[in-house]
Every structure is written in structure tokens, then in C-alpha cells.
Amino acid sequence: MTKRLDRDFYSRDVLDVAPELLGKRLVRIGEDGGISSYLITETEAYRGMEDLACHASRGRTPRTKVMFGEGGYLYMYLIYGMYWMMNVVTGAEGVPQAVLFRGLREASGPGRLTRLIGLDGSFYGEDLVNSERIWIESNGPAPSYTAGPRVGIDYAGLPWKDMPWRFLMDL
DNA sequence: AACACGATTTCG
DNA sequence: GAAATCGTGTTT
Numbered sequence: 001m002t003k004r005l006d007r008d009f010y011s012r013d014v015l016d017v018a019p020e021l022l023g024k025r026l027v028r029i030g031e032d033g034g035i036s037s038y039l040i041t042e043t044e045a046y047r048g049m050e051d052l053a054c055h056a057s058r059g060r061t062p063r064t065k066v067m068f069g070e071g072g073y074l075y076m077y078l079i080y081g082m083y084w085m086m087n088v089v090t091g092a093e094g095v096p097q098a099v100l101f102r103g104l105r106e107a108s109g110p111g112r113l114t115r116l117i118g119l120d121g122s123f124y125g126e127d128l129v130n131s132e133r134i135w136i137e138s139n140g141p142a143p144s145y146t147a148g149p150r151v152g153i154d155y156a157g158l159p160w161k162d163m164p165w166r167f168l169m170d171l
Numbered sequence: 172a173a174c175a176c177g178a179t180t181t182c183g
Numbered sequence: 184g185a186a187a188t189c190g191t192g193t194t195t
Contacts, residue, residue, distance in 0.1 A: 044178070046178075053178070054178090055178080058192080061191075061192070062191085063190085063191060063192085077177095077178090077190085077191085078177095078188095078189070078190055078191090079177055079178065079179060079190095080176090080177060080179055080180080080187075080188065080189080081177090081187075081188030081189035081190075082179080082180080082187070082188055082189080083179050083180070085178060085179090087178085100178055102178085109179070109180070110178070110179070111179050111180060112179090112180080121190090150178070151178070151179095152177085152178050152179075153178060155177085156178095
């Protein structure tokens with residue numbers, strides 16, 4: 001049986017949510033109404049204002065404001081002028097956290113992932129709990145996983161660049 | 172108004 | 184190893 005993840009799932013700490021998203025199914029309803037679903041295989045956690053790798057650590061701006069709201073909403077942003085990154089907000093309202101989706105079984109890499117399933121800035125603020133075009137479903141038993149340092153954030157410095165907040169589903 | 176840069180990917 | 188490419192935040 002499968003069921004859509006609810007507000008309570010996303011409202012917990014990002015360090016609980018990010019690894020638990022592994023093995024779950026990302027469901028996408030296309031422009032033509034067709035259903036596609038993808039197995040989530042890699043995620044990363046960005047945790048609050050103190051985490052210097054988290055965009056919200058520089059404060060609340062038009063771009064980061066969704067992260068300060070309640071969990072379950074998408075935080076989309078463009079990187080290097082060409083790739084949209086997909087994140088889902090987690091934690092309680094007022095606590096800026098988000099999970100970056102880095103890989104699906106069908107596409108490895110955050111930029112390739114959004115290109116595959118057709119996501120862009122128009123999905124900023126989309127609610128995965130109520131959206132008609134994208135959501136996540138629980139699916140079978142939780143897979144084992146491996147944690148390691150996050151990618152591309154060395155600029156954040158210690159201890160943040162070494163925190164093992166990247167989660168990869170084991171094969 | 173101008174500038175610097177990034178949670179990446181691709182090609183050589 | 185380096186280019187591509189532009190929204191966002193910061194500085195002038």
C-alpha cells in the first residue's frame with residue numbers, strides 16, 4: 001500500500017526527514033495528465049540559520065522565505081544560471097530547514113533530476129501535501145543508507161562542510 | 172547601476 | 184581543467 005506523506009512527516013527535524021525520504025516514491029503528474037513516479041536515492045539536509053551551508057543562514061530574503069514557513073513546501077532555486085534545484089522545507093514554522101533532492105534511481109544529480117521530471121521556478125512554494133501535480137508516497141520498508149559530507153559547500157567552512165548530512169540509499 | 176558568485180553539468 | 188549562464192544579494 002502507498003500513501004501520500006502528510007504535513008506531520010515534513011514537520012520534523014531535517015536530519016530525520018532527509019534519510020527517511022530515501023526509498024520513497026516521488027510522483028509527478030505531467031502536463032498531459034500522465035503519471036510518472038521515481039525512487040528517491042539521494043538527499044542532503046540543510047539545517048537552520050546556524051548551518052552556514054544553508055541559504056537561510058544569511059537571513060530571510062524573497063528567495064529563502066519559504067524555508068521559514070511550515071514543512072512540506074518546495075524551495076526551488078536556480079544555480080549557475082542553468083539548473084533548478086528541488087528542495088522540500090522541513091521542521092517547524094520559523095525554523096528554516098530543507099532537504100535537497102540529489103538523486104533518483106532514474107537520474108543522478110540535482111540538476112539532472114529536475115530536468116527529468118520537469119521542475120522549474122514555477123514550482124517554488126508548491127505544497128507537496130496538497131498539490132495535484134507533485135507529491136511523495138511512502139513505499140515498502142525503509143532501505144539501509146550511507147551518510148557522508150555534503151557536496152559543493154566547502155565555502156561554508158568547519159564544522160559545516162564536514163557534517164555527514166548527505167544520505168545515499170545502499171544498493 | 173554594477174558586480175561577484177553559486178547546494179552543477181558537460182565537454183575537451 | 185574550464186566554460187556555460189542568470190537570478191539573487193551586496194556594494195556603489
